[in-house]
Amino acid sequence: MFSHRSVATAALLLLSTNVTLADSSGESLRAPKAFDSVRNRTERSVALFTEAGKVLQHPRCLNCHPVERQPTQGDDLHPHMPPVHGGPENRGTKELPCTSCHGPHNTATLGTGLKSIPGSDPWALAPASMAWQGFSLGEICAQLKDPARNGNRTLAQIEEHLAKDHLVGWAWHPGEGRTPAPGTQQIFGELIAAWIKTGAHCPKP
Amino acid sequence: MPTQINVNGAMHSVDVDDDTPLLWVLRDVVGLTGTKFGCGVALCGACTVHIDGVPRRSCITTVGSIGNASIRTIETLDANPIGKALQKAWLDLEVVQCGYCQSGQLMSAAALLAGNPKPSDADIDTVMSGNICRCGTYGRIRSAIKQAANQLGSSQESA
Amino acid sequence: MRDQESNSVSRRAFLASAAAVGGGLLIGFRVPVAGASQDTSALAPNAFVRVDRDGRIKVTLPYVEMGQGAYTAQAQLLAEELEVDIEQLTLEHAPPNEALYSHPVFGDQITGGSAGLRGAWEPLRIAGATTRVLLINAAARRWRVNPKTCIAERGEVVHARSGRRLKYSELVDAAARLPAPENVPLKSPADFKLVGKSVKRVDTPDKVNGRAKFGIDAAPAGVKFAAVAACPVFGGKLGSLDDSAAKAVRGVRQIVRLEDTVAVVADHTWAARKGLAALKIKWNEGASARIDTKQLMAELDAGLDQEGVVAVAKGDVSAAEAGAASSYEAVFRLPMLAHLAMEPINCTAHVRKDGCEIWVGCQRLALARRMAAEALGMPAEKITIHNHLLGGGFGRRLEADYVAQAVRIARHVDGPVKVIWSREEDVQHDYFRYHNHSRVRVALDAQQAPVSFSHKLVGPAVMARWLPVFFKDGVDFDIISVAAGAYSWPNVRVEYVRRDPPTGLNFGNWRGVGASRNAFIVESVIDDLARRAGSDPLAYRRKLLAGSPRLLAVLDKAVELANWESPLPPGRGRGVAVLDDFGSYVAQVAEVTVGRNGRVRVDRVVCVVDCGLAVNPDIVKAQMEGGIIYGVSAALYGKITVANGRIQQGNFDDCPVVRMQDAPRIDVHVIPSGEAPGGVGEPGTAVVFPAVTNAIFAATGKRVFELPIDATQLRIS
Known part of the structure; x- marks a missing residue:
């Protein structure tokens, strides 16, 4: 139902986001082959995960993996403004759901400060068991592998989720005014796949 | 091509780009000025409306994202018992000062009571902290929500 | 110990004015007769009260409503002395008029300094009492009785002994012909029925259903909408402007350049904001560009x-x-500090060759008119201002810069234009x-x-x-x-x-x-x-x-x-x-x-x-x-x-x-x-x-x- 004009605008916005990506952070996430030289399989696995950690511990991801049930914002992980609560199903409370503000797409505000409101369908907070803020990469790794905490996912499902999930992918298209996660979701997915293939070893906690 | 939107039970044809926030469509095109502009970036809640019963900040909700959903604004808050009870409580307790934020406060409060008929102080904090009032009517808003909840609760019991 | 005179300030002069503002000692005040209406179809003995033949009592409120309850308190004072219920009053915002509606201490039409009620306290009661006495006198004449034997209650004059009653509406013509009485007695506080009571606010019922009209809600026929950007560096001026992309935005009608501001006028606010975002503006930042806190x-x-x-x-x-x-x-x-009133700064204006009409909520209406007059080079009498409810004042709306800005924009626009500042503009160009x-x-x-x-x-x-x-x-x-x-x-x-x-x-x-x-x-x-x-x-x-x-x-x-x-x-x-x-x-x-x-x-x-x-x-x-x-x-x-x-x-x-x-x-x-x-x-x-x-x-x-x-x-x- 989008008019030609807004499709064009959206395409333009997307284009400019991609340009930023290529320019600033496209190089900063190394693809799995960069780790081929690591001979020890366990060490290679750890190195791959450590590289993927640049994404996992990026503010775009950490902000919605808080320890408390309130998300944070910005590159400094300050409290979400306005104050909100993840609610019973991590989609906000029934009376003030995430969708009160977060639509299916990033929305331009044309403001001179906050330039866009992030959006994705769905928009949600990570469950409490998947809190990452303040965790070491080793701890995040262990948590990711633990079905009791990762939503009862197999490693294959974890790979699928991280490589394909739309909300995860938002981290690379976070809307004007936000630094995207490094690299691309594809490279990130490849890193995770390679990590799993190499035994899914974790860095020291 | 004009977009059709359903506002307060009436269809409106609005000829604007799909990226236009509902707020400006309501105020400048449809002519319903009860919904207020306060910040433009979903920080203050003054523009809160209900879309299919969900409270939404109309300043960052594009008209193209609404489709056939039903939009309710402050102008028809009294169409349901919760809205009526809230308006009564607001006046009984003289909540309002300048009044500019109160459309949004009432719409948020209505969503609160629809989902939670007996909100605790913490529940009220969680939902209502999204709405800023610079006149400082928070204490009275809290009391009025409780009064409305009580009234609705007792009328339900007696029914 | 005697107070010493400081070397350059007359402490007495200071105390006098400070007491007047701070102490509630209002200087002698007369209700301006100048406001009396020439219209003989109504009783309008002063600038605040008008009783129509149909019984409608219209009161004009000099102090604006920004949430502080000014309208209710002023209505209480008037209704108290008029001996009517508040519900019988029709309330109107006062138009700009220094002669009629100035605050007795400030000497200008100002709602501020927590002084509104003190400014209204005597004048509005006198205005009400004067009207009441006229109505009583008119009734007493008709009944050929001593006015002292008559009382006013709930919109009627009553002759207690005979039980005769006349509605105010029936006395309008007769009362309008009588000379206005001097030194009317004000009610004793012991007799107050409304003053001192927590009567319900008059402005709030419309504020819970979206009907209340703030300045930002003004909608004169054919209104266009403007988004503005003033030079972000204070004191800076507009340099060059490339508006080609802005003009291509659907709904954008025109771009108006002022000395330090650009305005995009469009069919609705979002189109105006899109146009504004599409402008390529170069500012001449001027001397302040290096200043920091x-x-x-x-x-x-x-x-x-x-x-x-x-x-x-x-x-x-x-x-x-x-x-x-x-x-x-x-x-x-x-x-x-910034003010951050919930209603962002806005003003609607329609400038014609022979006059100007303004819709705004402002704490200083007469100043607004003077500034508009100066901006347009037009006599103040040619400028009409419709005041509105204010979505918060806090002192910000004691200024009228936005009124001057709006008329400067509006003079280039065919028809009325509503200028709304973004919140960022409201913060960054605050007073x-x-x-x-x-x-x-x-x-x-x-x-x-x-x-x-x-x-x-x-x-x-x-x-x-x-x-x-x-x-x-x-x-x-x-x-x-x-x-x-x-x-x-x-x-x-x-x-x-x-x-x-x-x-x-x-x-x-x-x-x-x-x-x-x-x-x-x-x-x-x-x-x-x-x-x-x-x-x-x-x-x-x-x-x-x-x-x-x-x-x-x-x-x-x-x-x-x-x-x-x-x-x-x-x-x-x-x-x-x-x-x-x-x-x-x-x-x-x-x-x-x-x-x-x-x-x-x-x-x-x-x-x-x-x-x-x-x-x-x-x-x-x-x-x-x-x-x-x-x-x-x-x-x-x-x-x-x-x-x-x-x-x-x-x-x-x-x-x-x-x-x-x-x-x-x-x-x-x-x-x-x-x-x-x-x-x-x-x-x-x-x-x-x-x-x-x-x-x-x-x-x-x-x-x-x-x-x-x-x-x-x-x-x-």
Whole structure:
């Protein structure tokens, strides 16, 4: 139902986001082959995960993996403004759901400060068991592998989720005014796949 | 091509780009000025409306994202018992000062009571902290929500 | 001891005007007959009341409604003397007219300074009573009885003995022919039916259903919508502009260039905002482009070491200091503040060849008209202003810059245009409360009792521009108000060093005006002195307030209601502060919790106010509650900073304010009183700053000398 004009605008916005990506952070996430030289399989696995950690511990991801049930914002992980609560199903409370503000797409505000409101369908907070803020990469790794905490996912499902999930992918298209996660979701997915293939070893906690 | 939107039970044809926030469509095109502009970036809640019963900040909700959903604004808050009870409580307790934020406060409060008929102080904090009032009517808003909840609760019991 | 005349200021002149503003002693006032209508179809003996033949009673309200309850209180005064129910009145906003609707003390049509009710108190009652007497006289004539045997009640004149009655509507023609009576008797407070009662507010029913019309809701036929960008560097001008992309935005009608602003006019606000975002603007940033907050604060600090103008002098401070056993000295620094009214700045204007029509909500309507007239080079009589409800004022709408801007834009537009500022524009082009720094020195005797109080204030002279009669011989009467508090210091000196911001950085009034600067300073000093003396801050204050019975009474009541003596757990503290200003007496006790991370939460505020006769006690309470929240927001978060000549904040993310979850519980007690009414809009804000910082001291032992409160300074390491 989008008019030609807004499709064009959206395409333009997307284009400019991609340009930023290529320019600033496209190089900063190394693809799995960069780790081929690591001979020890366990060490290679750890190195791959450590590289993927640049994404996992990026503010775009950490902000919605808080320890408390309130998300944070910005590159400094300050409290979400306005104050909100993840609610019973991590989609906000029934009376003030995430969708009160977060639509299916990033929305331009044309403001001179906050330039866009992030959006994705769905928009949600990570469950409490998947809190990452303040965790070491080793701890995040262990948590990711633990079905009791990762939503009862197999490693294959974890790979699928991280490589394909739309909300995860938002981290690379976070809307004007936000630094995207490094690299691309594809490279990130490849890193995770390679990590799993190499035994899914974790860095020291 | 004009977009059709359903506002307060009436269809409106609005000829604007799909990226236009509902707020400006309501105020400048449809002519319903009860919904207020306060910040433009979903920080203050003054523009809160209900879309299919969900409270939404109309300043960052594009008209193209609404489709056939039903939009309710402050102008028809009294169409349901919760809205009526809230308006009564607001006046009984003289909540309002300048009044500019109160459309949004009432719409948020209505969503609160629809989902939670007996909100605790913490529940009220969680939902209502999204709405800023610079006149400082928070204490009275809290009391009025409780009064409305009580009234609705007792009328339900007696029914 | 005799007051000494300071070298350049007539203290008497200051006291006279200060008393007039602060003490409720209004100068002799006459209801302007000039406003009497020539229209013989109605009884309209003055500029405030008009009774139509159909019985409609239209009252014109000179003080604007911005949430403070002005319309209700004015309606109460008029209805009381008219002997009608409030529901019988039709209320109208007053149009701009200096001759008819000026505030008796300010000498201009101003709603501010917590002075509206004091300005209305006599004139509106006289206006109502005059009308009532005319109607009674007309009835008495018809019945051929002595007017003294007739009374007015509920819109009728009644002859008690015979039981005859005539409705006001039936008396309009006869009353309109009678000469207006002089010196009409006002009702005795004992007979008040409405004044002093918490009658329901008149403005609120339409504010809960979306029907109320604020300035931003004005919708004259054919209105277009404008988004504006003023030069982000204050004092800068528009350089070059590429508007080709903006013109291509659907719905954009035209681009208007002003000297320092660009406006995009469109079919609706979003199209205008899109157009604005698409403009490529080059600004000539001008001389201020390198200014930052550090530099501004350094200028104020330098002022502390400069000799100022002595504004208040009592006794001999120098001699007292020379003979003192010890002395106390402290420096206080207050930040720049924005107003952040919920309704962003806006104005709608339609400029035609032969006149101009304006739709706006403004605290200074006559000024708005003068500024519009000047901007357009048009006589003021050609300009009509429709005033609206204000979505918050707080002092921001005491300016009319946005009215001048709107007409400058509108003169290029065919038809009416509504100019709405973005929130960022509203913050960045505010008329800020500007910085002020203070040094206070108190000389003490061997028993730690003060022998002199000396306060040097460095700050802006808002009144020099805004209300020049309040700026005399180099002294701004506002910034020095309550600079020594209400305490009985044996010797006092208040010295003022003027420091205005650089040209282009606009500064003005902010809720609480001088008091919201000085209450913090004086009440912090008193608290610190009590600590030095090893005395309870309450007992120490009481001793120095022996000459202020009304202040003592509110103080005693506040500590009683707050359970002052009851112990609090560690990390929590209770602080007290008082204020005698705006014709009212206020005491507050704040309770705070200071977390280990230094985060301050204001848990509760007890507020006791003696505002003389409370015309509407519930509105008085609401004003205290709201004033407290406004002050707590500023105390915790309020700080506007400048870098590269630009304001660095712009919206509620970087200008946080108190929200529901942070709002303290507030208990207000209004002291019953028959004294003349005092102002209530601002004292609540002024007192809460020191009540909170004194509570922080009680909780942490740390004194706050600089606002806003800095959590990092309160952290327990």
